[in-house]
Amino acid sequence: MNSRMFLYNVSIIIEDSVHQSLFDWIKQELLSNAHPNLKLLKMLYSPHEGQTYCLQIMLEDEEAIESIKNGIIQDLQEHIVVNFREKAFIFDSVMQYIPHQ
Structure with missing residues (x-):
């Protein structure tokens, strides 16, 4: 594995009342x-x-x-703002893999 590999994670927290609709859209x-x-x-x-x-x-x-953020994650964020304001939110994190050998 390349020593400069990253894991990009976007967590999406969705209220139960709109869960299925947003899940299906995703x-x-x-x-x-x-x-x-x-x-x-x-x-x-x-x-x-x-x-x-x-x-x-x-x-x-x-x-x-950055390419992923400016593409599909931006689409997700816009969809949430338009359709699920205050019922869903996202946050992201970037982690770097650390070689252990």
Whole structure:
């Protein structure tokens, strides 16, 4: 593995009342043409009310992260603002893999 690999994570916290609608949109609209390495995960035993999902992708450089942010993550953010204001929110994090050998 490249020593400069990054994991980009976007957590999505959704109120139960709109959960299914946003989840369906993510699967149909966001992931249908997304980067093939982008994964959707559901957080089990979340400390938050509602449902928590994560979009995660492993990338080789910070420019690729910015490209994802300016593409599908911006689309997600805009969709949430228009359709789910105050019922869903997202936050992101970037982690760098640390070689252990």
